[in-house]
Amino acid sequence: MYANDVKMSWEEVIEETRDFLSEEFEVDRDSILPENSLKDTLDLDSLDYVDLVVLIDENLNVKLTGEDFKGIVTFGDFYQLIRQKLAL
């Protein structure tokens, strides 16, 4: 995985993701934990999911669709989705 032309490990991808999610959605970075609810922690409504998709695309170059979010409950689920997309 490359972000900003620097090769990143999977752990670094997660940390980077926590950074931009906490900044964009103005939540405590420490609340972004694998077992926590993605929707509740980031306080997402249906329009916010578009912002999430844009963020993931811009930061990780991963394209997500509405179908991808089916079954995604926790950040752990979300990270696995991204990992599958990145084929890491």
Next chain:
Amino acid sequence: MLIEKDAITRYIPHRAPFVMVDGLVSATRERFESELTVAADNVLVQNGFFLETGLIEHMAQTCAASFGYLDSAEGGEPKIGFIGAVSKVVVHELPPVGATVRTVVTPLHQLGNIYLVKGESSSDGRILLGCELKIVVSE
């Protein structure tokens, strides 16, 4: 012109006095372009100038007309859409009555029935307003 003024209401649900797009210049899935000449009796004209809200509504109706046209061209029915959110608004200047506004909209992302689009309106080569809209299309 792809769709002239007398045919625009076939593709949008809006009716007078709230039709804020005169015609569709072009429409593909990647880019929409429309025109509006600001009439003195436009309900969103104040003190001789078309308001920011008018420009944003014009941009949203550009999306509605374009989606409607493209859906029709593909054999579907035009759908109803709503402005879900407006962001990154930058207002440079407002067009006076009589000015022709040309608006270009680019769809950026789609998530289900929600589209994130970026638009810019100009008149005589001068940029009027730019913003992003989230358009929710009824399913």
